[in-house]
Amino acid sequence: MSVLPYLKPTARKRLGRIGSYAIGLALILVVVAFADWPHIQKVFFNPSVAMKMWPAILIVALKNTLIYTVSSFVLGSLLAVLLAVLKLAGGPLGWAASAFIELFRGIPALLTIYAAAYVLPIAFGFQLPGEGPGAGIVALTIVTGAYAAEIVRAGIQAVAPGQAEAARSLGLSSGQTMFWVVLPQAMRIVIPPMTNEFVMLLKDTSLLYIAGFTVIQKELTTFGQDAVSTTGNATPIVMVAISYLVVTLPLTYLVGLLEKKLDPKR
Amino acid sequence: MSNLFPDLESTQPPVVITDLHKSFGDNEVLKGINLTVSQGEVVCVIGPSGSGKSTLLRCVNLLENPTKGSIQLLGAEMTDPDVELNQVRAHVGMVFQSFNLFPNMTAIGNCIIGQRQVLKRSKAEAIEIAKKNLEMVGLSDRMDYVPAKLSGGQQQRVAIARALSMDPKVMLFDEPTAALDPELVGDVLAVMRDLAHAGMTMMVVTHEMSFARDVSDRTIFMDGGVIVEEGPSQDLITAPKERRTQIFLKRVLDPTHIEDSELGETEAD
Numbered sequence: 035m036s037v038l039p040y041l042k043p044t045a046r047k048r049l050g051r052i053g054s055y056a057i058g059l060a061l062i063l064v065v066v067a068f069a070d071w072p073h074i075q076k077v078f079f080n081p082s083v084a085m086k087m088w089p090a091i092l093i094v095a096l097k098n099t100l101i102y103t104v105s106s107f108v109l110g111s112l113l114a115v116l117l118a119v120l121k122l123a124g125g126p127l128g129w130a131a132s133a134f135i136e137l138f139r140g141i142p143a144l145l146t147i148y149a150a151a152y153v154l155p156i157a158f159g160f161q162l163p164g165e166g167p168g169a170g171i172v173a174l175t176i177v178t179g180a181y182a183a184e185i186v187r188a189g190i191q192a193v194a195p196g197q198a199e200a201a202r203s204l205g206l207s208s209g210q211t212m213f214w215v216v217l218p219q220a221m222r223i224v225i226p227p228m229t230n231e232f233v234m235l236l237k238d239t240s241l242l243y244i245a246g247f248t249v250i251q252k253e254l255t256t257f258g259q260d261a262v263s264t265t266g267n268a269t270p271i272v273m274v275a276i277s278y279l280v281v282t283l284p285l286t287y288l289v290g291l292l293e294k295k296l297d298p299k300r
Numbered sequence: 301m302s303n304l305f306p307d308l309e310s311t312q313p314p315v316v317i318t319d320l321h322k323s324f325g326d327n328e329v330l331k332g333i334n335l336t337v338s339q340g341e342v343v344c345v346i347g348p349s350g351s352g353k354s355t356l357l358r359c360v361n362l363l364e365n366p367t368k369g370s371i372q373l374l375g376a377e378m379t380d381p382d383v384e385l386n387q388v389r390a391h392v393g394m395v396f397q398s399f400n401l402f403p404n405m406t407a408i409g410n411c412i413i414g415q416r417q418v419l420k421r422s423k424a425e426a427i428e429i430a431k432k433n434l435e436m437v438g439l440s441d442r443m444d445y446v447p448a449k450l451s452g453g454q455q456q457r458v459a460i461a462r463a464l465s466m467d468p469k470v471m472l473f474d475e476p477t478a479a480l481d482p483e484l485v486g487d488v489l490a491v492m493r494d495l496a497h498a499g500m501t502m503m504v505v506t507h508e509m510s511f512a513r514d515v516s517d518r519t520i521f522m523d524g525g526v527i528v529e530e531g532p533s534q535d536l537i538t539a540p541k542e543r544r545t546q547i548f549l550k551r552v553l554d555p556t557h558i559e560d561s562e563l564g565e566t567e568a569d
Binding site for chain 2: 197199200202203214218
């Protein structure tokens with residue numbers, strides 16, 4: 035122990051790390067030794083429960099989750115570009131865009147979904163097409179549009195001002211400059227934060243239950259909840275969690291590839 | 301398209317600037333500039349940094365909005381809010397210090413976009429004209445390269461080809477060689493010299509005194525937001541009359557021999 039005062043900080047850290055690994059390993063061993071494995075397996079990893087969910091979890095629940103996510107994301111991204119361009123243009127429309135963004139970023143997504151599904155019909159007798167999911171997709175489009183508008187605005191502003199000047203000096207209008215020169219460059223900048231937005235949206239589709247689903251409209255979380263209550267077993271929750279991860283984990287990798295592909299230095 | 305400014309060739313000079321003022325907040329950068337550039341004339345604008353020479357150039361095609369004064373460009377009053385600026389700009393090429401090529405397009409793509417979107421040329425015609433101009437600047441073997449794969453000098457030559465592809469009647473150059481490595485400056489200046497000899501009307505903001513002296517017809521020395529002296533380039537650069545011009549040129553042409561007495565006199569100015 036007398037050598038300790040002479041150890042470099044990095045060496046001390048290494049010793050500390052070895053110590054914490056040892057403690058962690060010991061804890062795991064204790065849990066493994068004393069846990070009731072047959073019980074855990076029966077409740078969380080029960081093959082007969084899992085078989086009952088198959089293949090509905092894939093061809094109904096996961097499929098619906100993806101449909102709700104992708105359609106809201108595509109429509110929401112278009113809305114975001116529109117809102118960002120309007121906001122940057124200023125004027126009354128820009129002010130309206132800002133108000134829209136602040137409103138829907140400031141209230142819970144659940145409230146927006148509820149309003150689209152129930153308040154609209156009650157207040158105006160107007161039913162959005164596509165029943166519960168239709169109203170839900172409209173609501174998530176609005177929420178995504180509001181959040182992503184700020185991402186797109188930051189991306190547009192990150193494009194060097196000389197780019198727009200060069201385009202304008204060729205005689206391109208401000209709209210043409212935005213479409214051909216600024217937006218394509220902004221898109222590359224916004225890919226990482228928009229991926230984040232996609233993942234958040236994927237999880238937010240679990241809020242759509244409030245809009246009301248028929249059996250074939252259920253998304254992953256609702257599907258899992260129902261399966262838990264009918265089977266009295268927790269296996270469906272584990273399977274649902276895995277289903278979300280099956281989408282999100284490869285996504286990170288694919289987006290990395292896309293970023294490389296769009297790199298102007300390719 | 302060629303008939304857009306019918307009286308251009310015959311009567312009116314392509315650039316007529318009258319009593320031009322430009323302020324950024326409280327800072328008045330241009331304090332009443334009067335300048336006319338005739339058809340086919342090459343005018344260089346020189347002066348210390350902060351003299352307003354780049355701002356002057358950027359006011360010509362209204363990249364900067366003048367505070368006061370008049371700019372007649374190809375017969376159009378640029379400060380008139382009813383004038384469609386894009387139509388005038390389409391016939392006025394601009395080359396920037398930092399090239400400003402579009403990184404999301406290839407070299408030839410950069411030369412095509414304006415032709416297609418603004419001049420509404422057919423794709424085949426646009427490609428043909430772009431190729432011709434890239435060849436002229438010596439880059440026919442780099443047409444499909446993105447800007448990031450090109451050297452600074454090559455990028456600036458693509459930028460010149462991009463401007464030329466619009467068949468401009470006037471070319472504006474904003475310190476086109478200032479961001480280049482010294483050994484790449486010559487290629488760009490050579491292209492500009494050829495352009496001048498071909499009869500292009502040019503306004504060039506530059507620190508390249510030999511280019512100003514040998515290629516341009518007239519040189520303008522600016523300092524503190526005003527034109528201090530102007531005249532035939534050869535005379536102005538070899539035998540400047542104004543004290544401020546003499547000191548500036550001496551410093552630029554012979555930077556290692558600044559005498560203390562001169563420094564003192566500048567401050568006193």
